Amino acid sequence: MMRLRNSFSVAALIAAAVLGITLSSCESDGAVIRAVQVSSPGAMASGRTRSGQSALPALPNGTRTVLGGQIENVNPVTDEFTLRIPGGQKVKVFYDVRTRFYEDGAERSVLDLHHAAHASVETTLDGTKIFAVSIHVLSESPTGTIHGQVIQYDRQRGILTVRSDLTGGAVHLQVPSGTAIVAKGQIQSSDASQDLMPGSVIEAVFKPGRKGQGIATEIDVLAYPGAQIVFQGRILFVNLQSGRLTLVDAADHREYNVTFQPQGFSGAAALREGANVKIDAVFNGRQYVAQSVSPLP
Numbered sequence: 238m239m240r241l242r243n244s245f246s247v248a249a250l251i252a253a254a255v256l257g258i259t260l261s262s263c264e265s266d267g268a269v270i271r272a273v274q275v276s277s278p279g280a281m282a283s284g285r286t287r288s289g290q291s292a293l294p295a296l297p298n299g300t301r302t303v304l305g306g307q308i309e310n311v312n313p314v315t316d317e318f319t320l321r322i323p324g325g326q327k328v329k330v331f332y333d334v335r336t337r338f339y340e341d342g343a344e345r346s347v348l349d350l351h352h353a354a355h356a357s358v359e360t361t362l363d364g365t366k367i368f369a370v371s372i373h374v375l376s377e378s379p380t381g382t383i384h385g386q387v388i389q390y391d392r393q394r395g396i397l398t399v400r401s402d403l404t405g406g407a408v409h410l411q412v413p414s415g416t417a418i419v420a421k422g423q424i425q426s427s428d429a430s431q432d433l434m435p436g437s438v439i440e441a442v443f444k445p446g447r448k449g450q451g452i453a454t455e456i457d458v459l460a461y462p463g464a465q466i467v468f469q470g471r472i473l474f475v476n477l478q479s480g481r482l483t484l485v486d487a488a489d490h491r492e493y494n495v496t497f498q499p500q501g502f503s504g505a506a507a508l509r510e511g512a513n514v515k516i517d518a519v520f521n522g523r524q525y526v527a528q529s530v531s532p533l534p
Contacts (some may be wrong), residue, residue, distance in 0.1 A: 247260040250346065281466045283485030296335055296370060297363040300491060301493055302403050304360055305381030305445065308353040308374070318350065320358055323443060326406045330358060330367050347372070351431040355445075357381070359406035361401065368404065381451070383408055384440045390433040397453065399534030400441065420456040427484065429458045447511045468493060469533060475508045482527075484507060484516070497527040504530025 306322035320328045331391070337346040354376040360367050388398040388407060397410045412418075420429040421440075438460040443451040460466060468486050474484040480499035485492055496516055497504075504527070505513050513533040518525040 244440065249256055258487060274460065279454075297361050297366070299361045299363075301359055301361045301370060302359045303382050304316070304403075305443075306356060306358075308356045308358075308372075309352070311350050313348070313350075320356070322408065323410075323445040326408055328404050328406075330360060330369050331363070331370060332369040332372070333452075336369045338374075339372070340374045342373075353487055359400075362403070382440060382442050382445075383410075383451075385438070387433055387435055387437040387439060389435060392430075397433065397441070397456070399441065399506065408451065408455045410441060411446065412453045412456070416453050416456060418456045418458065419461055429456075432458045432461040434461060460520040462520060464520045466518050466520055466525060468518060472508065472510055472512050472514060472515065475510055477508065477512075482512070493525060495525045495527050495528060497530075502527075502530075507532040 304320055304322055306320045306328075307443040308318050309327075310316065310319040316333050317329055317331045320330050332350070333348060334347060336347045338345050338350055343438065350372065351374075355375045357373040357375060358369050359371045359373075360371055361370055362368070383399055383401055384403070385399045385401045385408070388400055390397050390412075395412045395414070398410050399408050399410065400406070401408055409490045418430045420432065433456070437458060440457045440459060441453050442455040443453045446452045468484060468490070470484045473485060473492065476500055480497045480502070482495050482497070483492055484495065491520060495516060497508075504514075504516075509532050515531045515533055516527050517529045518527050520526075
């Protein structure tokens with residue numbers, strides 16, 4: 238069931254020998270190995286060799302997002318399914334034996350995954366693919382979250398259109414009167430609903446309506462065009478020639494991409510991978526632009 242990339246091909250062959258797996262096929266490029274016979278089902282189900290060591294790669298280490306919706310088109314051959322999320326968008330999600338599967342709280346084998354009207358899926362990015370860390374099939378409608386940028390907010394109709402950071406697609410949410418709209422982090426606003434302008438960065442919690450549309454229950458405004466933001470965290474990547482860096486902010490543990498002027502930037506000496514820095518930036522609706530940088534202990 239599990240599809241392993243080239244980097245794990247050798248490890249997969251060794252694991253097959255240890256576990257007694259007969260390999261029926263191996264694609265010519267060596268990227269995919271399919272196990273069709275297991276002499277020790279318990280070992281494969283647990284993902285461990287007889288020595289007790291894990292035979293599986295670690296889960297992708299990235300930001301996790303919970304998506305709610307309907308599970309459709311489960312394909313156990315390609316290890317993928319379609320998740321129809323409120324708002325009408327369809328998302329392709331991949332899974333494997335590392336994915337935890339629950340039905341109304343009781344853990345099941347992921348081999349039993351099936352079509353479900355109500356599901357909550359904890360996801361993360363595995364390269365460019367959306368990977369299911371855990372899947373919860375529920376008797377009742379789940380809630381979900383979306384992180385992205387505002388495309389449009391129609392106040393009269395109460396419709397918020399957001400471009401999802403995870404999928405890149407547009408999601409339409411109903412915003413009923415009285416929905417909590419809160420300025421979070423360093424954003425200060427007497428009326429955060431006024432900050433739901435095109436380009437604003439938001440995180441919304443929503444539930445599905447009777448007709449399948451997403452109904453927002455809470456909206457956090459994280460940034461809006463012109464907002465001044467202060468980041469404090471560790472630099473993961475920096476390119477002094479192109480004027481780009483990525484850091485993990487210590488406050489919310491999210492990764493942020495920040496740009497700066499590569500020529501004559503006063504804080505360039507503090508920009509190195511692994512350094513802890515404070516960055517004063519302005520969000521221009523498309524990206525965070527550094528105004529100054531200072532080192533932290």
